[in-house]
Amino acid sequence: MNILVLGNGAREHSICWAVKKSKDCNSLYCIPGNAGISDIAKCENINLDHRNELLRFCNTKNIDLVIIGPEQYLENGLSDYLKSKNIKVFGPSKKASKLETSKSFAKKFLKRNKINTANYREFSSYESAKKYVSFLKYPIVVKVDGLAAGKGVIICKNKKEAEDSISLMMKKKKFGSSGNKIIIEEFLEGYEVSYFAFFDKNSFLKLGYALDHKKAYDNDNGPNTGGMGCFLPSKKITKKIEEDIHKKILLPTSEGLKREKLVYRGILFFGLMITANGPYVIEYNVRFGDPECQTLLRNLKTDFLALIKSNIEDRLEYMNIQKDKMSVVCVVLASKGYPESFKKNKIVRNISKAQSIKGIEIFHAGTSLKKGKVISSGGRVLSITSKANSISSARKLAYRALKIINWKWGHYRSDIGQKNA
Ligand code: AMP
Ligand code: GLY
Numbered sequence: 001m002n003i004l005v006l007g008n009g010a011r012e013h014s015i016c017w018a019v020k021k022s023k024d025c026n027s028l029y030c031i032p033g034n035a036g037i038s039d040i041a042k043c044e045n046i047n048l049d050h051r052n053e054l055l056r057f058c059n060t061k062n063i064d065l066v067i068i069g070p071e072q073y074l075e076n077g078l079s080d081y082l083k084s085k086n087i088k089v090f091g092p093s094k095k096a097s098k099l100e101t102s103k104s105f106a107k108k109f110l111k112r113n114k115i116n117t118a119n120y121r122e123f124s125s126y127e128s129a130k131k132y133v134s135f136l137k138y139p140i141v142v143k144v145d146g147l148a149a150g151k152g153v154i155i156c157k158n159k160k161e162a163e164d165s166i167s168l169m170m171k172k173k174k175f176g177s178s179g180n181k182i183i184i185e186e187f188l189e190g191y192e193v194s195y196f197a198f199f200d201k202n203s204f205l206k207l208g209y210a211l212d213h214k215k216a217y218d219n220d221n222g223p224n225t226g227g228m229g230c231f232l233p234s235k236k237i238t239k240k241i242e243e244d245i246h247k248k249i250l251l252p253t254s255e256g257l258k259r260e261k262l263v264y265r266g267i268l269f270f271g272l273m274i275t276a277n278g279p280y281v282i283e284y285n286v287r288f289g290d291p292e293c294q295t296l297l298r299n300l301k302t303d304f305l306a307l308i309k310s311n312i313e314d315r316l317e318y319m320n321i322q323k324d325k326m327s328v329v330c331v332v333l334a335s336k337g338y339p340e341s342f343k344k345n346k347i348v349r350n351i352s353k354a355q356s357i358k359g360i361e362i363f364h365a366g367t368s369l370k371k372g373k374v375i376s377s378g379g380r381v382l383s384i385t386s387k388a389n390s391i392s393s394a395r396k397l398a399y400r401a402l403k404i405i406n407w408k409w410g411h412y413r414s415d416i417g418q419k420n421a
Helices: 010-020 051-060 071-075 078-084 103-112 126-135 159-171 239-259 292-298 304-312 351-355 391-405
Strands: 003-007 028-032 065-068 088-090 120-123 140-144 153-156 182-186 191-199 204-212 215-217 221-224 229-232 266-275 278-285 327-335 360-364 367-370 373-376 380-388
Touching: 003 010, 010 028, 010 292, 010 304, 010 360, 010 380, 051 078, 065 078, 065 304, 071 078, 078 088, 088 304, 103 120, 103 182, 103 278, 120 126, 126 159, 126 182, 140 159, 153 159, 159 182, 191 239, 191 292, 191 304, 204 239, 204 292, 229 292, 229 391, 239 266, 239 278, 292 327, 292 380, 327 391, 351 360, 351 391, 360 391, 380 391
Parallel strands: 003 028, 003 065, 065 088
Antiparallel strands: 120 182, 140 153, 140 182, 191 204, 191 266, 204 229, 215 221, 229 327, 266 278, 327 380, 360 380, 367 373
């Protein structure tokens, strides 16, 4: 098959890496890709808003399958468009993507199907939202309805913070039209797990979980980011918790989708809070997580392309997933300053030396090539993944690789996988 992957993160690099290992992969392309991806795939620069150009590219290169990484393309309906042109796509329809692109849509689905989620109210009026928060017990969580690159959620400790957040979202329009509607919900106490399963028209197939570290600095200090690192497995996720996730979250989601005739084809990412009362859904995402994908794919033994093919052909019920039972850690090397402002175009050295450590696989995010050298071009720059017999051994490997890279323009957390492992 000739495969095209869309996206430019470390997630997409790991997807390309997994696809490339498949015996069915003939040519591999990526739009737009990055410096690391260009080592294993042909990277092309096509503006995806110009769909005709994308279609022409697919036809010229005889693309058999397009794998969509980021949610934005799904919200824009790229999956539906390509399908309408008879091109196979991995990535749900615009309609099914509403599970991520509208929190209001997701919350209603969860409540209708009696799946545990925080109690909430939604508001389209600034005045009513403001009135509502004067009577609440704190903390509470205020969220914009639409996509906001992981930034549209504010945990408020008191009424003042809640009013400021509502004003930021609805009056100042910090998140644009994503804040036309907001959700105000109860605060859930517990720890978070990212859970992944492939869903098709008939059934679902579990890929597994990873534990993400969303805050920028050690000990969960600093602002939220896209994810600074993750690991798997965790001793905290007992058999009982996994059973609860299956019974209380995955099954009713699958049954709800069927009952409501909402066909979901693709990977579904459950952002879960494990509370004293069991797992609750914080959010659905309609794509792989970044950096979770980088760790999950390192343990995957089943041919990734075969899995994807069975998913888009509604044959998941006949597949199973084989995985290595190893510990995997991913530490993100970000530009100094990320998630706020940071410098770009800084040379990153020693990547291949670090990559040569047994057990290490380095996936690129914000990198590009300049005169043959890798330079930084984004907030998250590299995902250093390591695979070993235990989390502590994997941690040692990853941090050894980071010492070798020794990038003075970057920062990373030193405590990935230390807690909850
Ligand atoms: P979301 O974009 O909905 O995943 O929210 C981003 C982050 O905000 C989550 O990963 C949690 O850390 C936090 N969060 C969201 N909703 C809640 C909630 N109801 N209770 C506690 N924390 C939350
Ligand atoms: N790491 C969280 C996400 O991809 O949304």
